[in-house]
Amino acid sequence: MKDDKIQASEENTVDNIYQAIRNQILTGTLEAGQWLREVEIGDSFGVSRTPVREALRLLASEGMVAHERNRGVQVQSWTIEDLNEVYNLRSLLEPWGYKLAAENGTADLVELEELACAMDEEALKTTFNIQRITELNNHFHSSILRCSGNQRLCQLVETIVQVPFVYRNFASFDESDFKRSFAQHHEIVESLRARDGEWAESAMRAHLHGSWKSTVRKQAWSQPRSSN
Amino acid sequence: MKDDKIQASEENTVDNIYQAIRNQILTGTLEAGQWLREVEIGDSFGVSRTPVREALRLLASEGMVAHERNRGVQVQSWTIEDLNEVYNLRSLLEPWGYKLAAENGTADLVELEELACAMDEEALKTTFNIQRITELNNHFHSSILRCSGNQRLCQLVETIVQVPFVYRNFASFDESDFKRSFAQHHEIVESLRARDGEWAESAMRAHLHGSWKSTVRKQAWSQPRSSN
DNA sequence: TTTTTTAATTTTGTATACGAAAGAGAGCGC
DNA sequence: GCGCTCTCTTTCGTATACAAAATTAAAAAA
Numbered sequence: 001m002k003d004d005k006i007q008a009s010e011e012n013t014v015d016n017i018y019q020a021i022r023n024q025i026l027t028g029t030l031e032a033g034q035w036l037r038e039v040e041i042g043d044s045f046g047v048s049r050t051p052v053r054e055a056l057r058l059l060a061s062e063g064m065v066a067h068e069r070n071r072g073v074q075v076q077s078w079t080i081e082d083l084n085e086v087y088n089l090r091s092l093l094e095p096w097g098y099k100l101a102a103e104n105g106t107a108d109l110v111e112l113e114e115l116a117c118a119m120d121e122e123a124l125k126t127t128f129n130i131q132r133i134t135e136l137n138n139h140f141h142s143s144i145l146r147c148s149g150n151q152r153l154c155q156l157v158e159t160i161v162q163v164p165f166v167y168r169n170f171a172s173f174d175e176s177d178f179k180r181s182f183a184q185h186h187e188i189v190e191s192l193r194a195r196d197g198e199w200a201e202s203a204m205r206a207h208l209h210g211s212w213k214s215t216v217r218k219q220a221w222s223q224p225r226s227s228n
Numbered sequence: 229m230k231d232d233k234i235q236a237s238e239e240n241t242v243d244n245i246y247q248a249i250r251n252q253i254l255t256g257t258l259e260a261g262q263w264l265r266e267v268e269i270g271d272s273f274g275v276s277r278t279p280v281r282e283a284l285r286l287l288a289s290e291g292m293v294a295h296e297r298n299r300g301v302q303v304q305s306w307t308i309e310d311l312n313e314v315y316n317l318r319s320l321l322e323p324w325g326y327k328l329a330a331e332n333g334t335a336d337l338v339e340l341e342e343l344a345c346a347m348d349e350e351a352l353k354t355t356f357n358i359q360r361i362t363e364l365n366n367h368f369h370s371s372i373l374r375c376s377g378n379q380r381l382c383q384l385v386e387t388i389v390q391v392p393f394v395y396r397n398f399a400s401f402d403e404s405d406f407k408r409s410f411a412q413h414h415e416i417v418e419s420l421r422a423r424d425g426e427w428a429e430s431a432m433r434a435h436l437h438g439s440w441k442s443t444v445r446k447q448a449w450s451q452p453r454s455s456n
Numbered sequence: 457t458t459t460t461t462t463a464a465t466t467t468t469g470t471a472t473a474c475g476a477a478a479g480a481g482a483g484c485g486c
Numbered sequence: 487g488c489g490c491t492c493t494c495t496t497t498c499g500t501a502t503a504c505a506a507a508a509t510t511a512a513a514a515a516a
Contacts, residue, residue, distance in 0.1 A: 012297060013470080014285070038498075048471045049498090050278075054285050057242070061286050063380075069240065070477045070498055085380045096320055152291075152313045152388060160380060241500080265467075276501045277468090298468055298507045 017045055017055040025064055025075055026163070032077035036065060062159050080216070090161045091208045093153060094145065095201040098188065101147035102200035107192045108143065115140040116185040123178050130170055137170075140185060144192065172218035180210055245273055245283040253292055253303055254391070260305035264293060290387050308444070315440045318389045321381060322373065323432040326416065329375035330428035335420045336371065343368040344413040351406050358398055365398075368413060372420065400446035408438055 021041070024030045036056060038049040045052070060067040067073045101107055119136050122128050145154050173181070184207040191199035249269070252258045264284060266277040273280070288295040295301045329335055347364050350356050373382050401409070412435040419427035 037496095050470050050472090053499090054282055057282050058285060058289050061289055063383075071479090072497065085378050088378060089380055089384070092320065092324055150313045150316060152317055155291075156317070156384065156388060160384060267467080278500050278502090281469090299509090300467070 013045075013047055013051040014054045014058075017041070017047070017052055018058050020045070021055060021059060022064060025059075030075050032075050035072055035074045037072065062163075064163065083215070086161055086163065087208070087212045090157070091205055091212075093157055093161060094141075094208060095204040097145045097148035097150065097153050097157070098191075098204040099197035099201035100149060101144050102192050102195050103197040104147055104149055105192075105195045106149075107147045109189060109193050112140060112143060112189045112192070113186075115143075116182065116189055119182050119185065123182060134170060144188070147192075172215050174214070174218070177210070177214045181207065184210070241273075241275055241279040242282045242286075245269070245275070245280055246286050248273070249283060249287060250292060253287075258303050260303050263300055263302045265300065290391075292391065311443070314389055314391065315436070318385070319433055319436045319440075321385055321389060322369075322436060323429040325373045325376035325378065325381050325385070326419075326432040327425035327429035328377060329372050330420050330423050331425045332375055332377055333420075333423045334377075335375045337417060337421050340368060340371060340417045340420070341414075343371070344410065344417055347410050347413065351410060362398060372416070375420075400443050402442070402446070405438070405442045409435065412438070 021030070021036070030036070038052045038056070041056075042049050042052045056065060056067070056073050059065045060073060064076055065073040066076050115136050119133055119140070122133050122136065142154070142158070145157060148154070170178075184203060188200060188203045188207065191203050249258070249264070258264070266280045266284070269284075270277050270280045284293060284295070284301050287293045288301055292304055293301040294304050343364050347361055347368070350361050350364065370382070370386070373385060376382070398406075412431060416428060416431045416435065419431050
């Protein structure tokens with residue numbers, strides 16, 4: 001109903017810092033275990049420690065960074081157990097949301113089809129832009145989830161669940177993974193068009209499952225990431 | 229595994245303020261729409277605005293208060309749609325957690341049985357202590373959820389989902405609601421003892437459903453709570 | 457009286473200041 | 487050489503200071 005988008009970039013220092021650090025963590029610019037110094041970050045944004053502290057506290061509250069009193073915050077490192085927890089939550093929440101979205105029938109099927117096709121095309125290019133694919137993919141999935149009508153579900157998936165995925169996820173994809181993944185997008189659109197909740201739910205669950213399998217298979221989650 | 233409880237009261241000003249305000253909102257001491265002034269809160273805790281601001285930002289991030297730039301924060305008001313969203317999420321997440329807990333079989337059945345019986349006894353007293361019942365109930369349910377083995381699930385339910393329930397919930401209960409609710413506790417313990425995931429899941433879903441029904445039936449959610 | 461403009465007050469947003477805790481390293485004793 | 491203590495440095499936690507935005511109240515104009 002409300003199209004107040006993300007209330008971002010509206011001259012809000014804390015949110016800007018929060019988003020910037022969050023993206024840096026998600027894209028891997030900031031590595032797990034790395035200490036985040038308040039003055040250092042403040043200098044890099046041209047601000048004092050005050051707004052930086054508030055941004056860091058937000059990141060700590062959603063588990064992106066770990067906070068130790070009088071010692072500071074460091075980028076959270078994720079064990080395979082952490083990722084498994086998130087995957088399990090995700091495969092509970094998102095398919096359910098897709099089921100609701102299908103039953104509501106409020107999805108913009110034209111837009112979704114376009115996004116799915118855009119990803120197909122992007123994958124055909126010789127040097128495909130993983131950044132762009134990620135954006136298209138995020139847009140595709142968040143669009144559908146919004147149609148569930150449950151705003152809290154959307155926020156939940158955004159903050160807690162989306163965290164360690166998506167960005168790094170595609171890194172572990174090979175060509176067949178992309179093919180399967182993008183084909184599933186079309187199947188999801190079909191299920192939404194048919195307003196078939198069960199279908200949408202299971203299609204999304206399969207989609208997540210495939211992504212998860214290729215992640216655990218390909219990525220080396222053996223290193224314990226000591227960081228002191 | 230870790231018994232680091234809640235890391236609370238360990239000389240942490242921000243967390244103390246955060247918890248205090250949160251409880252005041254949940255118990256109704258702070259009413260929806262009420263403005264929370266930084267200096268005022270700071271004075272009441274004997275601290276400056278700095279830690280108060282950080283606590284308020286945390287509350288804003290989990291939706292307990294609404295933050296408007298240069299205007300301050302006010303206690304979030306909940307519409308019936310909000311509560312419905314939360315109920316739907318809750319009846320997805322918690323029963324699933326109970327299913328996992330049952331399958332894991334790690335629950336402390338003696339403790340849970342004691343808690344369930346303590347609630348029975350409390351209900352028999354002439355002047356029964358709703359505060360104590362709430363505590364017992366919270367303890368009962370969070371104990372089980374911890375046995376799901378998914379820490380993120382626990383945190384999620386604590387912050388997002390538990391919010392508008394529990395405290396005010398019992399206010400809408402009549403004697404038959406309490407009877408049914410407390411009987412269901414025993415059924416849940418039985419399902420855990422049997423390590424029957426399906427049973428635990430459906431028992432919990434029924435438990436939530438009953439609680440939700442009595443809430444929407446008894447409570448007057450008609451007033452729009454204008455607050456400007 | 458009603459509306460508009462303007463000044464005063466309140467409250468936030470951010471910067472700076474200062475004390476306290478934690479960590480690093482030198483110096484000392486064993 | 488090894489371990490201990492003490493000091494120095496770094497970094498955080500909180501208080502205070504000041505500027506900007508928003509609200510309120512009052513005064514002036516219609």
